[in-house]
Amino acid sequence: MSKNQKVKLPKQEKELSREKRLERENELLRLENAYLKKLKAFQENPNASLKKHKQRWHSNSKKKDSN
Template sequence: MSKNHKAKLPKQEKELSREKRLERENELLRLENAYLKKLKAFQENPNASLENHKQRWHSSSKKSNICG
């Protein structure tokens, strides 16, 4: 980031209403929570996550073959 962009960021934050700032914070916390849940699930059982990914990939590849 350039110095000018960094300098504008706090001004943009100040211009947002309190409600908009809280909505933004809430969304960031939801994203963080979802990420941490996925990370914990992966740490508990890495193979289950890999298998789930394989199933989704296999399923979507069947759909593309039907259409093509």
């Protein structure tokens, strides 16, 4: 193996790990953004999210009863 090939392999690995780190950071930022949007919506109107939750729970319980 030539000296140039040895040098290129670690660089490629670093780029891949950098890409993976950026993908992970992107995923975490998306999760944080979604959380903050939900938090803001809840703070603006707490009853709206409770109504949604009750509707979902109620509709799910109907499905179980019909079986």
